[in-house]
């Protein structure tokens with residue numbers, strides 16, 4: 001198996017591309033969904049967040065108020081570090097479990113949809129392929145304003161808070177150009193999907209896994225034989 005990191009900028013089209021990949025049968029793990037799950041009430045991360053940030057970051061229904069937490073860490077690097085040290089290990093563990101699930105089911109690759117892929121260097125190193133969903137700045141701003149009902153100033157502020165999309169594009173192995181129509185994007189997704197399906201890069205990990213299982217089974221049988229004699 002090998003890992004494919006899918007990333008981009010705010011409103012550049014990651015969800016659009018990941019849902020097209022899902023429709024083609026690719027397993028996609030959405031880091032945002034995982035990040036929401038690991039802070040649900042009664043989880044370890046939830047308890048640590050309440051301990052460190054207080055009851056004021058809770059909504060009336062007891063869930064974490066992610067927007068409020070976002071505001072707190074936006075202007076406070078130390079608090080951001082604390083929050084990341086609580087959530088990142090949980091997110092990585094949960095993602096590992098998802099990957100293992102697909103690996104056991106025999107998938108050759110898994111796509112990880114991670115908005116901050118290039119900002120998290122440790123994660124980038126694990127990716128065999130990286131894909132950036134790019135769209136030109138004007139289109140990105142217009143789509144963001146429309147989707148989230150933002151003024152131009154608000155949208156510009158959100159885009160400016162991220163690593164420039166042009167920089168991410170320079171770091172990626174594949175680029176999906178999403179400034180045009182959805183059909184145009186879909187054609188590129190089909191090409192990417194074909195390239196990933198053709199790839200033999202899943203073989204080394206599979207050979208190691210099969211050899212390990214065969215070795216363990218052999219050792220088990222040998223031990224049984226010794227015990228029986």
Ligand SMILES: Nc1ncnc2c1ncn2[C@@H]1O[C@H](COP(=O)(O)OP(=O)(O)OP(=O)(O)O)[C@@H](O)[C@H]1O
Pocket residue numbers: 008009010011012013014015016017115143144147178179180181182183185
């Ligand atoms: N090719 C396209 N043509 C027209 N609209 C598009 C296209 N691609 C995406 N959009 C629209 O642009 C908006 C942003 O796209 P999408 O939600 O896929 O981006 P995203 O990168 O997942 O965003 P975020 O990370 O901010 O959640 C959505 O409203 C989507 O419907």
